[in-house]
Amino acid sequence: MDGLHIGKGGLIAVLGNNGSGKSTFLNVMSGLLEFTGGYRVNGRPFREMAQAESARLMGFLPQEAALNMPFDAFYVVLTGRFIHSDGRMYSRADIARTENVMKRFDVFHLRDRLFNALSGGEKQRVLLARVMNMDTDIFLLDEPFSGIDILHQIKIVDVFRRIRSEKIIMVVIHDLSFAIHHFDRFLLFRDGRLLYDMKRDDLSPEMLSEVFGVRVGFAEQDNRMFVYTEEM
Amino acid sequence: MMQKPEHGRNMTETGKSRLLIKMMLAGIIICLAAFDGSSAWAYKRIVVLYPAVSPILIELGALDMIVGTTRSDHAVKDAVKVGSHLRPNIELLNALAPDLIIAGSQRAFPREMEQRVKAADILYYNPVTLDEILAKIRKIGDMLERRDRAEKLVLRLKKRLEDIRPLPAEPSVIYEVMAEPLRVAGEKSIVTSIVSAAGGRNLVKIDRKHAVISTEKVLQLRPDFYIYQVGPMNKNPVPPGERPFYKSLKAEFVKVDELEFARPGINAFDAAVNLNRIFLGAGHE
Amino acid sequence: MRIILPAALVLAFIAAVSAGAVKIDFFSMSEMERNILFDVRLPRVVLAGLVGAALALSGVLFQYVMKNPLADSFTTGVSASSAMGAVIAIMLGLMPYIPLFALAGGIAGLYLVYRIASYRGRIQPITMLLAGIVLSTFASATISFMKFLSDDAVSSIIFWLMGGFQAATPLKDLILFAVICFSFLSVRGDYLKLDILCFDDTTASSTGVDVNRLRKKLFFAAALLTAFSVGYAGIIGFVGLIIPHILRLGNLVKASYLLPASLTGGAAFMMATDLVARTILQGGQELPVGVITSSIGGVFFLYLLIKRRKELFYFN
Helix, strand or coil: CCCCCCCCCCEEEEEECCCCCHHHHHHHHCCCCCCCCCCEECCEEHHHCCHHHHHHHEEEECCCCCECCCCEHHHHHHHHHHHHCCCCCCCHHHHHHHHHHHHHCCCHHHCCCEHHHCCHHHHHHHHHHHHHCCCCCEEEEECCCCCCCHHHHHHHHHHHHHHHHHCEEEEECCCHHHHHHHCCEEEEEECCEEEEEEEHHHCCHHHHHHHHCCEEEEEEECCEEEEEEECC | CCCCHHHHHHHHHHHHHHHHHHHHHHHHHHHHHHHCCCCCCCCCCEEECCCCHHHHHHHCCCHHHEEEECCCCCCCCCCEECECCCCECHHHHHHHCCCEEEECCCCCCCCCHHHHCCCCEEEECCCCCHHHHHHHHHHHHHHCCCHHHHHHHHHHHHHHHCCCCCCCCCCEEEEEEECCCCEEECCCCHHHHHHHHCCCEECCCCCCCEEEECHHHHHHHCCCEEEEEEECCECCCCCHHHCHHHCCCCCEEEEEEHHHHCCCCCHHHHHHHHHHHHHHCCCCC | CCCHHHHHHHHHHHHHHHCCCCCCCCCCCCHHHHHHHHHHHHHHHHHHHHHHHHHHHHHHHHHHHHCCCCCCCCCCCHHHHHHHHHHHHHHCCCHHHHHHHHHHHHHHHHHHHHHHHEECCEECHHHHHHHHHHHHHHHHHHHHHHHHHCHHHHHHHHHHHHCCCCCCCHHHHHHHHHHHHHHHHHHHCCHHHHHHHCECHHHHHHCCCCHHHHHHHHHHHHHHHHHHHHHHHCCCCCHHHHHHHHHHHCCCCCHHHHHHHHHHHHHHHHHHHHHHHHHCCCCCECCCHHHHHHHHHHHHHHHHHHHCHHHHHCCC
């Protein structure tokens, strides 16, 4: 995937079948996996950055997260502010921001509940709020919508769209219709390689068919694009 | 070191034949025992599981009756080592075919073990005073039909105590068995008897052999003599005078040999005499 | 909790100083009473408190390193290998050097576990736990073997291992205090990181925490605390496990509360249990303090477990 360049603005969907390299791509980007080659962030080689520095640039939501301490949801979201804190205490501003983010992602009412006592979808929303609370320029989100109900998926994607102009938001997603409707740019992975890097308007059913190994068709209705799929 | 294989085999074979001879001997003795039902039975094959007993047996001229001892018994050279006093090897014990086993206490060698060692009687040797040692010597003399020699030994030991000279005042004593954690000799220790024979008195009035006591208590009891033993139980302790918590202790610190003082055997009588010398301010540093 | 713990510490200290084998009349102390108080009792109470604080703190740190609430100086093998070092010293008759041997044993054990558990420069908590348990078992076996070899010294080894604060001196107090200060200060700036370490490694490192470096540091600090505690007071079980648990069940889950609280809680608990150990019997006799920690601590812990099952369920 030489020469991939990603600038600010726009929601980027990372698509591909299981094992096609999407998560690996995100993990490498965030510096959690060893990799060969190199890339630059803001013109600086990524390899030269320390953990704390890269965390200040990129917020990463892994596919699965675990917590083995009975923290409440508020504190879980607050820990996203770590890179902005002095390392010893969270400031008043951190707390105010956390409240704000929680409200935006509709998890403020869960603030006093134990994180581990929440439902799967609630946990996912809290974790997403936590990553967004890092307030980085780049967000790498590995399947943030898994387990989240449609209402909240739409609320979340609305938040993304509102902030997309100053950020890079890369999202691994499986719902093609949802992706095509809300996202601007598409990175299509297959067999561990980046096959296509397309704007929405350039996407074709043939490309998607090639990437997913199923027959993909587009249908337009009420000025909206729908994607249907069937076995090849 | 490597051994040549045939050499090794030879070794085990001699070992085996020795064992065979022993087992045959055992069989013969058991047969004899079955025939001889008279009361004039004297014990002939003794296993000593309590090292303090061996010197007594030697004094009674019964060294060659000792067929087995523990690993730590250095008084008897030729006997088979049957393991530790707490865990003797039952197979070895049986192979030795003893008719008498002398053990320290029920705890070390429970009665039930008797059933596992055929045809052997058990004598528990656990005297806590000098008089009881003498009584035990007589008892062993009885059992081995060596009453005269036993009586002679008892007389000699009693005579030994005559060397003890009267003291102007009765010195008070604390006897340290182990430094860390601090264990001291209680009323059921032979030490208490040795101390009083020597003219002193053990300040620790606790009805046990050893007691773990607070160092505070030591300061409160204010002993004239703080005796600390050095030996297997108390290897190389920090001299009490150098321990910060004893800074204010005005006692005379005396170092003694554990094997001499803490074992209830013939040695205890010498210990009493030596201690008396120490109390007198003679023979010590 | 913020008031309870310091209050408990002060109360435990006062109780521990005022009672003992010898009754002291504090209002008109005799020469002897003064000596007992300053030469014996105070150093001992302080040592008990310090060992309690060190063990509880090391337990908390090990639990962060291993991400496992069952981790403590036992499960990591540091305790047993320190004890092995101490037993070697006893065997060789080098009593004054017991703390040194314990420290050497502890550090050797730490290094071994660390080497086994690190793969490509990263510590694997589960491997570490397993390695620790294996090391513990091995060290215990070695201790048993040494007991077997030195038949006569068996009881001295057993009693030493049971632990206690009898041999307390102001110098030991001072050294242990310095060790605790060093360990505590070296992790005090990492409260927020410690909390983040409770997440999975991916989340933690993408949040900006150098997980591996932090683990190494915590592990070293905890092992240092354990080795010194074992060297000065033998093996005292359970404190590193139950004190942090009790505190967490009392809702002190954030590191900024949990760490200072484990110091005060551990100190108060140990001073109180040592007080019981040295006053429960007549005539100045003492019980091994480990007996008391395990029984009192165990019962109290069981009560909490039953009462607060729900919180514990959500621990993981």
